[in-house]
Amino acid sequence: MRNILIIGAGRSASSLIQYLLNKSESEQLHLTIGDLSAELAERKTNGHPNARAIAFDIFNETQRHEEISRANIVISMLPAHLHYEVAKDCITYKKHMVTASYISPAMQNLDELVIANNLVFMNEVGLDPGIDHMSAMKILDEIRDKGGKVKLFESFCGGLVAPESDNNLWNYKFTWNPRNVVLAGQGGTAKFIQEGTYKYIPYNKLFRRTEFMHVEGYGRFEGYANRDSLKYRSVYGLDDVLTLYRGTLRRVGFSKSWNMFVTLGMTDDTYVMENSEKMSYREFTNSFLPYHPTDSVELKLRHVLKIDQDDIQWDKLLELDLFNPNKIVGLRDATPAQILEKILSDKWTLNHDDKDMIVMYHKFGYELNGETKQIDATMVCIGDDQTYTAMAKTVGLPVAIAALQILNGNITTPGVQLPINREVYTPILKELEEFGVVFHEKHVPYMGYNPQNVAS
Amino acid sequence: MRNILIIGAGRSASSLIQYLLNKSESEQLHLTIGDLSAELAERKTNGHPNARAIAFDIFNETQRHEEISRANIVISMLPAHLHYEVAKDCITYKKHMVTASYISPAMQNLDELVIANNLVFMNEVGLDPGIDHMSAMKILDEIRDKGGKVKLFESFCGGLVAPESDNNLWNYKFTWNPRNVVLAGQGGTAKFIQEGTYKYIPYNKLFRRTEFMHVEGYGRFEGYANRDSLKYRSVYGLDDVLTLYRGTLRRVGFSKSWNMFVTLGMTDDTYVMENSEKMSYREFTNSFLPYHPTDSVELKLRHVLKIDQDDIQWDKLLELDLFNPNKIVGLRDATPAQILEKILSDKWTLNHDDKDMIVMYHKFGYELNGETKQIDATMVCIGDDQTYTAMAKTVGLPVAIAALQILNGNITTPGVQLPINREVYTPILKELEEFGVVFHEKHVPYMGYNPQNVAS
Numbered sequence: 001m002r003n004i005l006i007i008g009a010g011r012s013a014s015s016l017i018q019y020l021l022n023k024s025e026s027e028q029l030h031l032t033i034g035d036l037s038a039e040l041a042e043r044k045t046n047g048h049p050n051a052r053a054i055a056f057d058i059f060n061e062t063q064r065h066e067e068i069s070r071a072n073i074v075i076s077m078l079p080a081h082l083h084y085e086v087a088k089d090c091i092t093y094k095k096h097m098v099t100a101s102y103i104s105p106a107m108q109n110l111d112e113l114v115i116a117n118n119l120v121f122m123n124e125v126g127l128d129p130g131i132d133h134m135s136a137m138k139i140l141d142e143i144r145d146k147g148g149k150v151k152l153f154e155s156f157c158g159g160l161v162a163p164e165s166d167n168n169l170w171n172y173k174f175t176w177n178p179r180n181v182v183l184a185g186q187g188g189t190a191k192f193i194q195e196g197t198y199k200y201i202p203y204n205k206l207f208r209r210t211e212f213m214h215v216e217g218y219g220r221f222e223g224y225a226n227r228d229s230l231k232y233r234s235v236y237g238l239d240d241v242l243t244l245y246r247g248t249l250r251r252v253g254f255s256k257s258w259n260m261f262v263t264l265g266m267t268d269d270t271y272v273m274e275n276s277e278k279m280s281y282r283e284f285t286n287s288f289l290p291y292h293p294t295d296s297v298e299l300k301l302r303h304v305l306k307i308d309q310d311d312i313q314w315d316k317l318l319e320l321d322l323f324n325p326n327k328i329v330g331l332r333d334a335t336p337a338q339i340l341e342k343i344l345s346d347k348w349t350l351n352h353d354d355k356d357m358i359v360m361y362h363k364f365g366y367e368l369n370g371e372t373k374q375i376d377a378t379m380v381c382i383g384d385d386q387t388y389t390a391m392a393k394t395v396g397l398p399v400a401i402a403a404l405q406i407l408n409g410n411i412t413t414p415g416v417q418l419p420i421n422r423e424v425y426t427p428i429l430k431e432l433e434e435f436g437v438v439f440h441e442k443h444v445p446y447m448g449y450n451p452q453n454v455a456s
Numbered sequence: 457m458r459n460i461l462i463i464g465a466g467r468s469a470s471s472l473i474q475y476l477l478n479k480s481e482s483e484q485l486h487l488t489i490g491d492l493s494a495e496l497a498e499r500k501t502n503g504h505p506n507a508r509a510i511a512f513d514i515f516n517e518t519q520r521h522e523e524i525s526r527a528n529i530v531i532s533m534l535p536a537h538l539h540y541e542v543a544k545d546c547i548t549y550k551k552h553m554v555t556a557s558y559i560s561p562a563m564q565n566l567d568e569l570v571i572a573n574n575l576v577f578m579n580e581v582g583l584d585p586g587i588d589h590m591s592a593m594k595i596l597d598e599i600r601d602k603g604g605k606v607k608l609f610e611s612f613c614g615g616l617v618a619p620e621s622d623n624n625l626w627n628y629k630f631t632w633n634p635r636n637v638v639l640a641g642q643g644g645t646a647k648f649i650q651e652g653t654y655k656y657i658p659y660n661k662l663f664r665r666t667e668f669m670h671v672e673g674y675g676r677f678e679g680y681a682n683r684d685s686l687k688y689r690s691v692y693g694l695d696d697v698l699t700l701y702r703g704t705l706r707r708v709g710f711s712k713s714w715n716m717f718v719t720l721g722m723t724d725d726t727y728v729m730e731n732s733e734k735m736s737y738r739e740f741t742n743s744f745l746p747y748h749p750t751d752s753v754e755l756k757l758r759h760v761l762k763i764d765q766d767d768i769q770w771d772k773l774l775e776l777d778l779f780n781p782n783k784i785v786g787l788r789d790a791t792p793a794q795i796l797e798k799i800l801s802d803k804w805t806l807n808h809d810d811k812d813m814i815v816m817y818h819k820f821g822y823e824l825n826g827e828t829k830q831i832d833a834t835m836v837c838i839g840d841d842q843t844y845t846a847m848a849k850t851v852g853l854p855v856a857i858a859a860l861q862i863l864n865g866n867i868t869t870p871g872v873q874l875p876i877n878r879e880v881y882t883p884i885l886k887e888l889e890e891f892g893v894v895f896h897e898k899h900v901p902y903m904g905y906n907p908q909n910v911a912s
Contacts (some may be wrong), residue, residue: 194747273654287653288655419882
């Protein structure tokens with residue numbers, strides 16, 4: 001039996017563990033599943049004989065050394081900043097390692113040591129980062145193999161609610177970490193290139209500069225810019241590309257409505273509000289509006305945001321109960337962002353039978369034999385239930401597949417790696433198709449960058 | 457002769473030095489004026505026999521010890537973060553000290569030592585902070601002496617261009633540090649209280665929530681909120697006040713226009729723009745607008761900011777040459793804020809014969825014998841010329857007067873001090889009147905907080 005140590009049994013580990021347990025007989029695998037909560041780890045084993053659940057504390061050095069030394073490969077599903085502790089031990093005991101997280105500078109610094117020990121540390125092999133890298137590199141490599149020159153690359157990804165569970169005015173529910181949704185776009189100006197021109201969008205305009213996309217069978221979506229569109233420019237071999245844009249997908253209309261919170265200041269996470277614990281939702285809203293002895297909070301907000309009486313924005317705000325004087329925040333020393341998250345969670349938490357959905361959309365513009373062409377590639381994945389969510393599948397399955405490929409000696413290039421090489425992405429993307437993670441490619445006319453998506 | 461050491465001979469030291477030199481005979485004063493530039497220090501002596509100019513490097517310990525030990529009192533007009541070096545030596549050699557800067561935590565920590573040595577370290581005794589503290593405390597004390605209870609305190613201050621030099625569409629020129637003007641309002645949400653309710657304004661709305669004021673003989677002004685309205689609440693004895701608001705004054709219309717830069721992202725100082733050195737003003741503007749193959753930068757900007765063709769906002773932008781393709785930024789690795797400062801400086805730098813103007817506006821609402829009352833106090837100071845500017849007078853004169861009062865034993869309370877006690881503000885405010893720094897008080901109906909300033 002080959003031992004796989006999985007550290008962290010949270011939401012993103014469900015499909016990962018299920019995949020490996022299903023393969024445990026044929027592939028001779030034994031899983032050790034460690035989590036701070038032994039009960040959570042136990043539940044994820046599903047009583048399978050080839051799995052052992054343990055209470056695992058990453059800061060318990062003795063336990064960490066013991067478990068890592070016994071493993072053939074280690075999968076860390078911990079929060080990103082904790083991988084480093086695991087990584088150091090993996091080098092000591094010469095174990096391969098897999099994570100779904102961005103490569104931190106600390107992790108990157110281990111590259112030489114990892115290579116010297118002939119180990120594979122595969123990172124960013126979940127969804128985003130992960131499937132986005134792999135699916136993009138596959139098509140980019142195909143274009144370049146044919147002699148094409150890439151001129152445009154745009155890539156969007158979003159975690160959304162599945163159409164069958166999409167029953168609120170925002171067409172949105174929290175399918176992952178709500179805090180990240182509330183803070184989205186903060187911490188730096190969005191920067192990208194359009195047709196060779198660098199463009200910058202400040203936070204106050206980020207949700208007002210969206211781009212529309214249509215996905216066959218799933219309707220329209222909109223994308224707003226990520227902060228880091230240029231991060232993978234060199235890694236993807238796109239240094240000469242004219243347009244490089246990465247973004248987040250939402251249903252059409254979400255961003256315009258979200259911008260109301262931005263404009264009011266409700267997404268601010270930099271200060272604590274007075275009396276947040278006993279404040280009502282209505283008082284929270286009023287904190288961001290001018291004082292008036294008699295005017296209502298409602299009218300002041302309509303005036304500040306210029307909302308007509310028949311504007312759907314208004315119904316969206318009502319749906320969230322933002323003017324309710326009886327609902328109390330109940331969070332001590334909370335920032336506006338924390339309070340907004342609380343208010344949204346009342347309405348945007350998935351119901352027991354709700355399903356989530358992952359949507360990815362890539363655009364590749366290129367020149368081949370003097371002609372300009374474009375490929376649009378889309379992927380939609382719907383969750384099975386609240387355990388095997390689309391997020392759990394798309395994050396966990398590629399991690400699991402990568403781990404098994406490394407264990408079986410099919411992925412061998414040593415070092416701190418991303419899944420951007422053919423030997424890595426080819427088998428993973430292929431196997432993901434069995435699980436419904438399929439990219440549909442469509443040849444469309446190349447239009448350069450055109451925000452209205454209209455051939456003019 | 458009593459020796460006064462003045463460290464820093466920059467713009468704010470002109471009136472300060474002139475005042476002390478004029479008193480040097482009658483008061484038996486000898487000034488040592490130290491600056492990194494000996495030539496600048498020399499110029500400020502005006503060839504006066506009671507002054508000595510020296511090249512002074514605050515980091516030259518030997519020189520610092522020597523000069524401070526020879527002084528009877530030290531005035532530091534250095535940038536705020538450099539006072540601490542001077543302060544430590546002032547304790548060692550038992551010298552009083554005066555600054556126009558905010559008390560830093562490091563400075564505050566010296567309080568016990570300063571008291572133990574029976575020294576006076578007077579800070580925040582320039583304009584803002586300084587004259588604002590003194591003039592506010594004078595009226596607050598008078599109200600409380602009569603048995604009044606303060607319910608509202610609002611205070612505004614602005615450095616502007618004098619009416620006779622006010623000849624651009626923005627009614628504004630740089631009269632002090634342009635960088636601070638470009639960065640105004642950044643680094644934290646504005647927080648204040650209106651009628652007992654805490655209010656918060658995010659940066660993107662800061663310049664859209666102004667309040668109008670009228671100053672007899674000088675017309676209308678508008679104020680936008682400072683970040684730190686509540687900073688002096690306890691110091692001023694205003695813990696129970698219902699409305700506490702501090703702001704910055706501009707001519708009416710400035711803030712709405714300034715908000716265009718905020719909305720576009722041009723005031724951002726957190727990242728460096730690509731190719732800033734060779735970028736034209738037009739390219740700078742275009743960086744914040746969506747790409748389009750044929751639409752003009754002008755139309756894209758009008759569209760994004762919703763500017764009609766006959767809107768004065770447009771003329772204000774044209775006046776700044778923001779669409780000029782031939783003017784080059786010429787700053788390497790510059791942030792948007794640095795580039796905007798450069799562009800504005802082309803147009804907003806004072807001409808040789810321009811004069812500046814300081815305006816201060818306080819409102820005091822209070823209850824006395826069951827009646828509500830309000831006092832509005834205003835002060836306007838116009839510069840004499842480009843050396844003895846309104847800013848130099850209002851910053852430098854109270855510093856000089858305070859120093860002389862301390863030297864003459866009229867201000868004696870030891871410690872790290874603010875000018876909020878009667879023994880301090882009474883003689884200083886009185887003497888400032890001789891220099892035209894006069895507050896005009898007016899009794900007006902108390903209206904509580906009312907943004908339209910209309911008795912309704």
